[in-house]
Amino acid sequence: MDDVKRKYVIPGDVITTGPYRAEDNVHLFEDKLIATTVGISEVFDSGVRVIPLTGIYMPRIDDFVIGKVKSHTSLSWEVDINSCYPGILPASDVFGRDFNPKTHELTSRLKKGDLVACRIANFDRSRDPLITIGDRDLGKIDDGDLIKISPSKVPRLIGKRGSMIQTIENATKAMITIGQNGYVVVSSEDADGLLKALDAIKMVEEQAHVPNLTERVQEMLGIKSE
Amino acid sequence: MSNILDELKKKKVTSLLNDGQRIDGRAFDEPRHLTIDVGVIPKAEGSARIRLGDTEVVCGVKIQPDKPFPDLGDRGIFICTAEILPLADPSVEPGPPNEEVIELARVVDRGIRESGMIDLTKLVLQKNKSVIGLFVDNSVTDYDGNLFDACSYAAVSSILSCRIPKWEIKDDAPSLVEGEYSEPPITTIPVSVTMGRIGNHVIVDPNADEWACMDARITITTNASGNICAIQKGGSNGFTQEQLFQCAKTSISTGAKIREIIKAQGK
């Protein structure tokens, strides 16, 4: 660990004491900031947080996630977003303000099994999270394979400023969309490229903690590193 | 007991405790009034009905010859059970015992068994072949918290006041001798004391309202020599070491007072 303000932690470890704010995965008890999950703790100016190395996806407002439609009522769709709570997509989000349950049939736009790129619009733990597909880069995903990785590995798959994902996309000519929730959609016109992309993603997930991962992935994809 | 205490009541219980008071006016280490009536079920070999505050338990002892457990042919059998009857509380459903009732029965049984209250070696008819079995069954008829102590006091009182029939061996099998009885072979009187923790306060013999707000509970059984013979911690929270040591001291002193009440039961 080269950065002195970071530490490996397990639940119960006291990260530091003092007037800090407890952020993600940190619990304040008396004046102690305590890690609540296995991960890497970070102390920055105002707060303390732990980057978890395991655990399910917990929705956060504005997160970009990929979901799979599970079911619907006359007013909304229920979407699997790889969390312990389903995402709720209100029909008005898709049909607009003049949505009318009597005349608008939900399955005409989205049905069970469809994949959607969406954003978490609202979430407080007392109710299921609300999702939206209103923005330009959101909406139904027409083709591609859905694979699931551990949400804690998503930052590694994206890489610094997107470097890892670009490496894989360029080498395989595949298009990869990564949701913060660990759902990833991979599509490619080239069947070989698709398989290589899937293998590369699997490798990143399994070896996220191993050093020199970028070189290994490049080697696996047949790219000569500079 | 799934008593969903309303939030207002819980706040009231807690703020009273912070002021050094309990919702029914008792001191923190004071158990409720205990009344014991023995011999209430003449057909049983021993029985008692007790009321601890508004909690009521009826206990019956049946004594009959039985086969000894394998490996334990030189001692009699003691089995203690507990059941919460549906008439004890609206939330109790008839049916097979749930984990709460199973824990209750096992804790009451262990408190008495581990104390060695009954000298089981004196209950042998034919070594390795037939022994006397004491079956002690508790039924809770009214719920107001702390079934652990209520069932224990009922069982202990029933055992103390029971009469053991006489069997003699005829044709290699036990045969009842009518009209002859003996006193049970008692070595000590175990007393269980259950304490609940609410915030940082520890209170003895929680009633139903206090039981529903407890963070954790501990049941400690002591014998007449002031030694500890069984402990069970329960509930979704914990105790500090200091609290554990204090609870042991309280169980010994409060237990001694309750032992006097049990000894004095109408005999």
Added chain:
Amino acid sequence: MGVKKTDIVLLDDKGIRCDGRKIDEPRRIMIKAGVLKNASGSAYIEFGENKILAGVFGPRDVHPKHLANTDRGILRCRYHMQPFSVGERKNPAPSRREIEISKVIKEALEPAVMLESFPRTVVDVFIEILQADGGSRCAALDAAAVALADAGIPMRDMVSACAAGKVADTIVLDINNEEDQEGQADMPVAYMPNLGKVTLIQLDGVLTPEEYEKCVNTAIDGCKLVYEVQKKALHEKFFGENSQ
């Protein structure tokens, strides 16, 4: 306690116990985190001759729905012994003892798990005893706590468990099967090492008040030793072999 069936010497005049240990020495403990593919988290423990597997699922949806709690998640726990785990084959159906132990283990974990982070969900902990030796409920708890951490379930602290007892009039740490059968008292304890709270304590057997205090302190010392093994297991899985 009756006629001794065997000739084992529980404590000899050099202070050595029947299995060669000193009075404050625990049995061999080994824990491995993350041993199952499908469970959200898992752990395997060998504690003396105990061999126990723990798996965690969740947080997940509660079925049947009426069991869900709107304010906080619920914890469900199942301690179950395999039929081949003990000397005489055990009936696979849950016994009253297993049901009580399941409850006691759940209540030992609840103070640590931050269930308020997951309202309306359940965390399921499944513990399978593959081979039983004395102190299986403590070993089970040790594995369950590691499995919960492996699954990323938020916890205020770890939970570490170890038993102490009285054997040949002496307070000893971590009693084994023979000491449990022939000894004078058995006290399993679970402890949250950073917060300093005891979340499980039971006692079978008779102790004077002084012995009781010594026994509690001895068991807690044992819990602290186990905590180091749990920490090592998690560090090995997540941070690589030599990260401490």
